[in-house]
Amino acid sequence: MGSRQVSDWQGMNVTVAGLGVSGVSAARALAGLGARVTVVDGGSGETHEARAAELAEAGVVVRLGDARTLPEGTDLVVTSPGWKPSSPLFAAAAAAGVDVVGDVEIAWRLRGPGAAPWLAITGTNGKTTTTRMLASILTAAGLRTAAIGNIGTPIIDVVLGDERYDVLAVELSSYQLHWAPSLRAHSAAVLNLAPDHLDWHGSMEAYAADKGRIYEGNTVACVYNVADPATEELVRAADVEEGCRAIGFTLGTPGPSQLGVVEGILVDRAFVADRHKQAQELAEVADVNPPAPHNIANALAAAALARAFGVEPAAVRDGLRAFRPDAHRIEHVAEVAGVAYVDDSKATNTHAAEASLAAYEPIVWIAGGLAKGATFDELVTASAKRLRGVVLIGADRALIREALARHAPEVPVVDLERTDTGAMSAAVREAASLARPGDTVLLAPACASMDMFTNYNERGEAFAEAVRALADEHA
Template sequence: MGGRQVSAGWQGKRVTVAGLGVSGIPAARVLHGLGAVVTVVNDGDDERARAQAAELEAAGITVRLGDGATLPEGTELVVTAPGWSPDKPLFAAAERAGVPVWGDVELAWRLRGPDAAPWLAVTGTNGKTTTVRMLASILEAAGLRTAAVGNIGVSLLDAVTGDERYDVLAVELSSYQLHWAPSLRAHSAAVLNLAPDHLDWHGSMAAYAADKGRVYEGNTVACVYNAADPATEDLVRAADVEEGCRAIGFTLGTPGPSQLGVVEGILVDRAFVPNRQQQAQELAEVTDVDPPAPHNVANALAAAALARAFGVPATAVRDGLRAFKPDAHRIEHVADVAGVRYVDDSKATNTHAAEASLAAYDPIVWIAGGLAKGATFDELVTASAPRLRGVVLMGADRALIREALARHAPEVPVVDLDRTDTGAMPAAVQEAARLARPGDTVLLAPACASMDMFVNYNKRGEAFAEAVRALAAERA
C-alpha cells in the first residue's frame, strides 16, 4: 500500500520553504504541485544556488537568494531543510507570527494518503544507514514491497506522494529531521545508540537525546532499544506510546525475554515468539552478517527486531542479511598486502563510530585525524589502547588525538605526519605498512570529519583505497 498526495487544504496556501538542497527543492515542487503559493528562501547566493533557483522559477516558484532570515509576508507555514538550526532568525520570526514550522519528514507524514504504508523508523548516532538498508533487505526477502527512505535511497516525499505502492517503508531519520517532525507516529522504531554529536546544533546532550527520542512517540507495536546503551532504554520509558506497544531490546549477549541477542554464534529472537519466557527462535548466523564486526551484528539485530515487529518470518531475516552488502567506506576490506589486512572505515567520522570500528580488530595500526568537531579522545584511546600496534595521524586536529595517546597509551608508537593536504594519505598508508606486522589490520577510522582535507568521507576513503592498491602493486 502506498499513499497518494492529498491536495485538499493546500490550494492557495502561502508556504515558505527554507533552504535549497536535497530536501528543500523536492518540498517546493511537491507543494507547488498541490496548489500552494511557494516561496523558497536561501542564505547562499552562489552559482549553484542561482542555477537551482532558475529551475524553480521556471516552474512558477518564487526564490529569494541571500535572504534566509526574513519571513515572507503572508506566510502560513514554514517547511525547513533539516540542517537549518533552531536558532535561525527565520524561525524566531515564524514563532512571533504564530506560523508553524515543519521539516521535510513532517511534510511527508502529513501528505500520506489514507492507505499509506506504515513506517519502520531508525535513528541513532551511528549505524542508521546500514541498519535501514539491512531492514529493507529483510523486508524484501519476505516478499514485501518496500524502500529504504529518509536520508538514503528514495526521497521520503517521493515515496509518499508518488505512484509506487509500498507495503512498508524502512525510514532513516536524523536528529535534525526528528526535531522538526512533531506529528510522526511510526509503527515501530529503533534508537541504535546515543553519543555526543551535533551538540552545536542541538545546544546540549539532553536536547540531542530528546530529539532522538521523538522517534518513539506514538509507536504502535515496538520500541527497539540497545540493551548495552541504557540511555536508549530511558528514551523508551519516557515515550508516550500506543497501548500494547512493547519495549524490545537487542544485545550482543544472551537475550532475556523480549530481547534479541546472540547465542553461540546464532542470532536469536526471544521477543516475537509464542512463549518468550522459555522459547527462542533462531534467525541467522553471525557469519550471515557482512561484515560480522560486533557493532554491525548489533545493527543486524536492530533491523531484525523491527522486521519481526512487522511480522516477518525468521527465514526472511536470514535471507535478507545474506543478501545485504554494506555501502563503501563502512568497514570495507580493501586488500591484504604482505599478510596485513587494510580496512576502510572512513565513515567513522566521530569517536563513537571509531571506537566500534576499533573494537572489531586486533592488533591494529590506526590511521586517524581530521576535524574533531569539538570531540575529545581520552575515552576512545583508553578503550582501544590494548589493540593498538601503532598510530598514524594527519589532519587539522590530530594533536588532540596525539595528546590523548600520550596520556593513555604512551607505549604505542605514533607517527604524526603534520599534514592536512590530500597527498598525505599515501604517506599515511606507507607509514602504517612500516608499523604493521603480518596478521595485523591497518584501519582507517579517523574519528573525525573529513572536510579539512577532503570534500567528504567518501573521497577520503577512496584516497585510502587508492593508496593501498598502489602499495600492493609496489610490493607485488
Template sequence: MPSEFSGKHVTVAGLGVSGVPAAKVLHGLGTHVTVVNDGADERARTQAAELEALGVTVRLGDGTASDSGSAAGLPEGTELIVTAPGWKPTKPLFTAAEQAGVPVWGDVELAWRLRGHGGRKAAPWLAVTGTNGKTTTVQMLASILEAAGLRTAAVGNIGVSLLDAVTGDTEYDVLAVELSSYQLHWAPSLRAHSAVVLNLAADHLDWHGSMEAYAADKGRVYEGNQVACVYNVADRATEDLVRAADVEEGCRAVGFTLGTPGPSQLGVVEGLLVDRAFVEDRHKNAQELAEVADVNPPAPHNIANALAAAALARAYGVPAAAVRDGLRAFTPDAHRIAHVADVDGVAYVDDSKATNTHAAEASLAAYESIVWIAGGLAKGATFDELVVGAAKRLRGAVLIGADRALIREALARHAPEVPVVDLDRTDTGAMPQAVQEARRLAEHGDTVLLAPACASMDMFTNYNKRGDAFAEAVRELGA
C-alpha cells in the first residue's frame, strides 16, 4: 500500500464516471475519503449509496461545490483534492484549497501516480488531445497496437477509466490515452512516452477563460515527452506548442500532413500513407505504411487522424505492417461521418458528432456537393468562416434548432445563392421533416450531410440521439 496515500484525508470533487472510481481506488488504498457533489439527483443518490456502503463519506448538494454558494471551505482535514475534470478552476472549493496550500489533482494525475502500484507493470502512455478527432485517433491507435501483438486499451476521456486501467488485473504493454483539456489542466506531473495535439480551435473557452489558456492546457500533453511530440503541419499552433514544451533529451518533433511529407514527417504520396520520420536516413528514404483506402472512412480529416495514430505507434516501435492491419481492422464509432444509406442516387451521411464549427468544417470538406443539415445550440460560436469555406460545395441547407438563425444569417452573407430551408421548430420531430426537405433539395450524386456545427441539447438528449433520429428518418425514405 503506497505510504503517500495511506491514512491521508482526500476530498473527491464530483461523482460520475471519474469521481466514483477515484473514490473507490483511494478508499482501497486506506485513504479517508470525502466526496462532495453539486447535485443530488437520482443518479447521484445511487452512486452515493454505493460509496457509503464501502465507508466513504458523501455530501450531496454540498455548498463547497457551487460556483455561487458562500460555503467555500474545505472539508475538515483535507490534504488533497481529486477533482472531476469538468469542474472549473474558479470554483470556491479550489480557491480555498489554494489558500490552504492543498494540491488539486484530476483523476488522470492520480492514475499517473498509481502506475506500477502493487508491483504491476507501469505501462507507458501514448497520449492524444486536440479539439476534434481525439476518440477516433485513440481507437485507431489501439487497433494498430493490437495488430502489433501488444496488450493495450483505449482509455481516458474515451469513457474507460484510466484508474481502472492502471489498478486493474490486466497488465498492459502500452496505453492509448485520450485526454481532454480539462483533464490536462489537472495533471501537472503527467509525462507521456509520446503525444499528439491533433488540432486547435476555439472550444470550452467558458471553462478556460481564453484561447491562450485553452491552448496552454492542451500543450501540457507534450511536457516531458520521451520519444516524439507529434504535431499537425497544417495547424501551426500545434507546432508552436511543441516548440514551447520542455521535453526529455532526444525527444523529436514529428509532423503529419495530408501532403507529401518532408523529413521527420508522415504524409500522403500517390494514395499511400508514408513515414519519413521513423526510418533510416529520413532525408532520402520513406516507408509505406498503408493505402488511403485502408482508412475508414477515407475523408481528409480522418486520414489526418490515421497519420497521427500511425506516428504515435511508430514512435513506440510498431512495424509498418501493423499500421496497415490496424487501420483495416478499425471500425469508427457511430455518428462520426457514418454513411447511413443511398436513396435515389443520394448519399446520406451522419456526422452528428460534429458539434462545433471546426468539426463541421472537416466534415463538409469531405464531399463535393452537399445538402447540409445544421443547427442546434451554438455555444457562442460564429459561422461566417465555416460558411465561407463550404459555400462552393453547398447545394442547399436545412436548418434546425434554437440557434439556426446564426447559420442562416451567415449563409445570407456569404452564400446567398444557396437555397435555405429554415425549420422553425426545436422538437425532435423536426428531424424527419429536415430529411424530407433535404431530399427535395438534393440531386443525383449529392450527399445529404448531418454536420450540425452545434450541440444537440436544445432538441435531443445528446448527439447520439440526434444521429439516431437522422438515421431512422433516412431509413424511412428508402422503406
C-alpha cells in the first residue's frame, strides 16, 4: 500500500454507519490507515457487543444504541449498503457539509498504482450468478481474479490484501452504487431492471439511476440487455470514455455489436474483426448450467464482459462448463414419483420468479412471503398457462391469491395460513398432491423470506429437507 493512501487518511475523523460485515471491514481498514474511526449502530445485544469489543482492540470507538446523531468533528461518513438515504444520520451529515460514501467508494479510493481493473455487474436479478460465471471464465483464461463486491469477501479487504489480481469480477447492488460516486469500471453490465427496493430508493426512477451509475466512466464496453430497453437507455445516458462501446446480449440472433444465440450456440458479433459479416462461436447452450433462459442470458452477459477484457473464445466455453451455481438458485433437489422438485428460494421478487417459472411447465408453484411493496398481476398473467396448481405461504400470500383469482381463476390454489416451522413441509405435501408425473414443483416465492425464515437460504433448506423426507417415504 502506497504512502499516498496512508497520508490521505491520517488523522481524519471517520464515522462508519453500521456494525455489519462491510462496516467492520471499513472500520478496521481505515483505523489501520491512521484514521480516527467511530462506528455507530442503533442495535445492541451480544453480537453487537462482541464486535464492538473486537474493534475497540483495533482502536475503534463503537457507539451502540444511537444511530441518529453525528459524532462531533466527523470529516466523512462511510455507510453500510442497507442504510437508507433518508436516515437521520445522513441528514445530520448533509447539514454539517459532510460527505457520505459506501464501502465500494472507499475500496475504489484505496486502490494502489497498477491496481486490477474492475469488470462490474448489476441488475435486479442474476448478479451473483453472472459475477461468478465471469470469474470462472477469467480463471479459465489463466487470469488471477476473484468474485467480490456484494458477495464473498468484503471489497475493502480484497483491495488492501496482499494477493495481486489481473482483473476483478465485481457484483454491485443499487445500494452500493448509490454511495460510490468515483467508481469507474473497465466495463460494466446492467442485466435487467424491474421494480425492487423501491422502499429504499423512493421511486423506480431513482432505483434505475443508481443502477445506471455503473456505466459512468467505462472505458471499453457498456453491456446491456436487448430484451430490456431500460438497460440500453441507461447506456445512452452514461458519460463514458471516448471509444467505449455499447454491447447488447440477446437470447435471439445477435446483430452487430451483440452476443446472442444461434441454433443452440452462444455467438459473439461484437468482439470480432468484422462484426457485420463475422460471428465467433463461444460455447453451446448445453455448456450453461442450468440452461434455463434467464441463465443463458447471464452467461451471455458474463461472456460479453470477458470478451471486452480480451478473453479468448475457448476460455468462455471452459469457464461456463466449470461453473456450478450456488445453492437455492433453480436447484434440482430430487425427483419423487415422477415429479421434479426445484428450489429457487433466491427468487425473492416477481422478476426473478417470472424468469424461474419460464423455465418449466407444467408447474405446481410454491409462493409467498414478504412482498416488499410488490404487485403480482404481471407475474401471474405471464405464468398462468404454465400452472398446474399453486400453494401459498407467508405473510403477504393474499396479494398473490388475489392476483391468481383475477388472472388465473381456473388454477387450483391451496392457501396455507400457518407460519410455524412445519409450514414448508405442509406446503411440499400439498404441492405433491396437486402434481402429476412430468410436472415440476417449483419453490420460487417472488417474496422475501424474513416473515418465516432468517433468510432465503434457510427457506430453501426447509424446502429441500421436506422434499427429501417425501422421497424417503416413496423409497
